Each structure stands twice: as structure tokens, then as C-alpha cells.
Amino acid sequence: MDTTKSPSTDEVAEWVYVVDDDLSVREALSSLIRSVGLNVETFSSAAAFLAVPRKSSPACLILDVRMPDLSGLELQALLTRAGICIPIVFITGHGDIPMAVRAIKHGAIEFLAKPFRDEDLISAIRSALARAHDDQHEAQEIARVRQRFEQLTGREKEVVAYIVQGYLNKQVAAELGISETTIKVHRHNIMSKMNVRTLPDLVRMMEKLAPSESKPRK
Template identity: 50%
Template sequence: MKGPVEQLIGKPGTLAMPQDGPIVFVIDDDISVRESLELLIRHAGWQAETFESAQQFLSRPRVSVPNCLILDVRLPGLDGLELQKRVVVERPDMPIIFITGHGDVPMTVQAMKGGAVEFLTKPFNDSILLSAIRQSLQRSDAALRLGSEMQALRGRYGSLSRREQEVMGLVVRGLLNKQVGYELGISEITVKAHRGQVMRKMNAASFAELVNIAARLGLAR
């Protein structure tokens, strides 16, 4: 069953949107393009925010809801391809859809290699753009969920004492309690106690789950 965000992403057609719903950002120096895209986006049921330059957009703080960026390639100052490089690093949960009136093959290849969801040449079909937006918002939602999960895991790991972190690091590498005790200079009983605390604080129901958590945190190498 789809959750609230997934329902918003997958069900266009209503103008009434909550303030924390998905946002589609538009950067284009042509005001007529910005206005027409804003109308299209809002009619499809998403929030829209428009900007005339990359610099104006960069002053907008990051958002914590599914979002994507419709970006013109040719912009005054910082152009679309250069902005893409910054967005990939600074806002990795924000997929990009490129639009342009003067596209060429090298430009398209560069944009797609940079991770763009779509590269559309003006004038483009509204249904194709809406499909790309929907796909982008779903991708953004997944990225935000993953980021939230990783933040929670790092928080749990940070709640471990230094000794508990040491025990966890050795246990997930396959060492037995006796071997862990030898490595750390503590008794096997003490290792078991620390191991129990690690399982509880990391909210791991099994050893296999603990190993999986450690791998996600980069601890099981």
C-alpha cells in the first residue's frame, strides 16, 4: 500500500497541496517558460518554485521533501551543466531534468553522464515532462528515505561506548567472543556483556542484521 508521499507523487490532478508536499524547482531565464511550467506543475498537483538564475536558486535552502529540478542548459552566469555538478555534490537527493532550445549531442551526453533523468528540447510534450517529474520525485523520495535511515544508524552507532564500538568492529569481522577478548585484553564474559549492549543499542535482532548494519556503516571491511 502506498504511503502519503507516494500517493502525492503518483497521483497528479489536484491543485490543493499540503505545504510539505513534493516540490518541483524550475530555473529558466525566460519568464514565459517559467510561468507556463509553474502552471503545468501546479495543475498536476505538485508545488512549484521558479528562479531566473542558478545563483538565485542556490540561495534557496535545501528541502526535506521529495523534490526535483527542471533546469535550462543555457543560463546567464552559472550555466545548467555547471550547476548540475554542484547539485550532484550539495543536493544529491535532487534529480535533474534538463530543458533547452539549443541542444546538441555532446551537451546531452554530458548531462546524462552527470546523472540527469531526462534531456528535453523545447518545445517538448507535456506528458513526457510530467512523466519525468514523477520519476524524479520517486527517486528523490527513495534518496531521502535512505539518507534518513543512514542518519539513524549513525546515531545509534554514536550512542555506543568506545569499548562497545571496538567489540562490534571485531565481532562483525567474524571473531569469536574468546578471540575478541584476547584482542582487547578483556574476559569472554565481558565481551558477551558488551555484545549484548551492542545488539540492543543498534536495534539488531540477529547477528546477520548486525553485520548488515556494519556493512552499511562501512565498518565490516
């Protein structure tokens, strides 16, 4: 791993990670990225990048396509399988259309062929960091919803799964073999614990969780 970073080490700041096996490219990109006020950290290989714990700050990855051992596309696939969400901007001097299509299809923000304009790279980085902020916000929201959902009792979790599928109280009561009055009590408790006022709000909130949580268990 290179030690090139911007002067700021603020953990809440945005970060740009550069992975390229060419030292001259890493140095040039580092200088460019720092010139627009962004924190940057460079790595000579995918393995070096994977060996260092990621910061919790919004970040993006500038990734060379062709590298020894583990290619950029292989690293992208590995990160996806591991559930690591980080927006990627690919750069390459040997790219082709099928390669670019594959990268974009799997979530890359941009695929830039060398030589590219500095403005194009900075624009791609800005887009990637905006995506990173959105992803982080969404992850935090899902965590909040999950925390509220886990406050429900086992029976309330069964009831909410039917409610968000559009079942009426009497239908839920019939499915679960309990009274409609009891369902109404559960429904009131669910709305209170999930901190929502309307059914559409509850449905949208439950959609943020895994699909299995919003479907009745048969």
C-alpha cells in the first residue's frame, strides 16, 4: 500500500481509493484528486486494497481493469459477493466495449479509457461519491427499520407480514386462528413500534427489509 494521502485525515470526510499497479499513474491520480480537496489513498494491487480495513466514511474506488493476480473486474465481483458496497470508476488503457458493458452492468459508475480528461475523471468521482452518500443513507435507514422490526413480538411479526400483503383484519384473524379484536390490538402495537401512521408508510418501511420479512409464513 502506498502512503500517499491528502493532508486531511478526518474520518467523516469523503475518501477516494485508487488501485493501479502503475506507480506513475497512482502518483498522477493522487495529485489530481488531492487538488480538488478530496482525501485519497492509493494501492498497488487488489490484494493490498483488500488487506486494509475500509473507513466508515463515504468513499469510491478508482480501479484499473488489468492488473497482475486479481484484475479490476475480478475485484469488483469479489466485492459484490462479499456484500461490500462501494461505487467504482474503472480506468483502462486496454478496454473494449464488452468489458465496459460488463463493468457497468455490475454497478460501475463509469468506464474511462486512457488517456482521459482530468475533468471526466473528477466528474465520475463526484458521481461515485454522491452514490456513496445515497448508499450510506439507505443502509442507515434500513438499520433503523430493522431495529424497530426486532422490537415486534413473534405474533406481531406474523401479523405485519399479512397486513403489508393487503390482508384485512378478519382475513389475518382467520389465517392465524385468533380473534379480529386481537388482530386490531396487534395492528395498533405494530404501527406504534414501527413509528408509522398509515398503512402505505408501513408497507414502504417493510419493503426496505429482506423480502422474507414481508411475506406471510405458510
